[in-house]
Amino acid sequence: MRVSNQSLTNQVNEGIQLSFRRLAKVQEAVASGKRINHLSDDALGAARALDLKSFSTSLEQYRKSIDNASPVLAQTDSVLGEVTDVLSRAKEIALSLANGARSAEDRRQGVNEIHGTFQQLLTLGNTKLDGRYIFAGYKNGTAPFSEGVGGVVYAGDTNEIHTPTSPSTSLAVTLPGNKVFQGTTLTAGADLFDTLSDLETALATNDVNGANGITTQIGRLDAALDQVLSFRTEVAARQNSAEVAKESLSALQLRTTELRSQLEDADPVQVYSELSRQQYAFQAALQSASQVLQPSLLDYLR
């Protein structure tokens, strides 16, 4: 095939252009560290990478939810522990004052101590964390427990606040105060406030073995302690669930990040060797161009 000057020039230009284009493309990958810099580099890969990123973000959100829930669970557990201590103290006092050797005067003096435990329990019931009352159900903007004429009034509701741990599961975080402290909706639930205030009355009236006497109250305190214990167990179970969920989320996030990296990131070794290959090819194109374009018959004619 005959080659004219124009076609030779075109070919040389085309070769240099092509080499230059390839060089530019590799340089882009080196500079950004990414294999995919434009959608058209790998449309399918780009779409999959987006999907993984979205997935990764939602995993992060779930992790964040659990992180928000954990302090609440921890605080609940801690408060229930203190409640147990308070009730145990009350029980100790009641046991000692139930002893026949004690006088009515001793029992009357016990009233103050028991009243102290009552107040402590009230404070514990109104525990606030991060501006929110943890035993008020959904109505966590106002203190759930207040002393009213007929006893302690609960202003919260019976709901448990949930937080999602996956698209299909969620974790219950809070406990409604009326269930924990007043045994509402529980079969044979114990009302802690009621028990303590009845104990106060029994001590004041020196009633040891009557229907509402100290002995009866001791029995009720036992029931209360059991109730609190069962709630503590539940909280512990929730904390465990949260841990497990968090671990599996972390593992999933790690795998997702790995997949994304495989898809998006340029392999530095491969990219650098490609860069030097293209640089060499570009130089070769330029050199051969100069060798081919310059000589002509005119140089040799006199």
Place this chain on the structure above:
Amino acid sequence: MSILSTLFIGREALATHQQAIQTTGHNLANVNTPGFSRQRVELSSAVPEIQGNLSLGHGVHSDGIRGLVSDFFETQLLNVNGTLGFSQAENRALAGVEGAFPTTGGLPSALDNFFSALSDLASNPGGQAERVNLIGKANALGETLGHVRNTIANVQTGLDKDLAVSVQRVNDVLPQVANLNKQIVAGEVGGDRANDLRDQRQVLLQELSRLTGATVQEESDGQATVHVHGLLLVSRDQAATLDATTVNAAGLRSISYQSPNGIRADATTLITNGEIGGLIATRDSEVPRVLNTLDQLAKTLVDTVNTQHAVGFDLDGNPGGNFFAPIATTTGAAAQVQVASAVVTDPRLIATAQTAAGAPGDNRNALALTNLQHTVQAALGNTTLNTYLQSLIGDVGTKAQASETGVDFQNALLKESQARREATSGVSIDEEMTNLILFQRAFQAASVLVRTGDEMYQTILDMVRP
């Protein structure tokens, strides 16, 4: 046989080789002229002189100047140019659309951030900071959607402008072709081929093909008839006109055609190849498709969020109103996504609760709103918002990628066709220089012949002088 014959042969040789040298000079001068076909003086030996049973040669004779053109390769080049023009225009448009979707950040991030903000709010529904953050992220999503739509709409406007320019160029070229037709007929009256005029016309025809994918038919008298998709563009010395000043219902240009006889037609859907074909195809189907998909995404987002928001209750126990300002129609929806002004003024209106009790800890509606991310929407063909967006982006990327490959392929075909054409018609300086030497030597030899003839005459004259 006579000395006169010798002189005659010398004279003819001088004239013929002078013609050859001039033609070589013409070729050399045009080595860089695009579309030029090298010319060659057709040399043949003259009709011999018959003397008895002797056949005496009568020197060289020029049969005219022939341009070396291969009609086959010229036609091939025309076809390739048409498809290349289309691919190039399509590629430019798709690259523009691709630019609206960067590989990091952009719309998918904005959508994810919106749902993250909802999730944060569900963790603390009574919190003011989380509400303000949600409003911020929702408005950022609206802005991003608007920006993407705007970028793509600008691509469409750009294509429209390019269309006007291309149509104007076609309109300028058509009468030039018609004029060259007339000149070629006039020039070839003597029987010789009008090489340079034909070359000029061929260059214009290649440009026409690149712009419109037009087909060319050469008539028996050498005039070129140009058609595109059944529309007559040039016939003999008459040219049609194309006009792109009328604007259609969508505010975009349409192409009006008027034949040499005055017949009018709307040619917008008739030009399907060449650059104009590519511009129209992308402007009127590809780009609007992307815009519609984007609008559908925006409208569905606003509708589903508002619907879920409306079943909830805000911090004051009132039923939720609109979270996003409602959008009436799908067209243009992507530019209208913004948080309702009432909510912006009072973030307490964000309906996070499920009941009217006004409980600040009730996060159930906020959780339901967050879950919209994973809910399939019938309006999107039963996919989630994220999946819908990802398919849109994947589609844009795939088309852009295919178009890149297409252009590269067409370019390679063009280069190949050009190389083949050049093989027949292109000028090689070395070849012409060699020919120049040949013709120059022949010219020198012919001049020697004239001198010899002259000397012979002189000898004879001297012979008879007393």
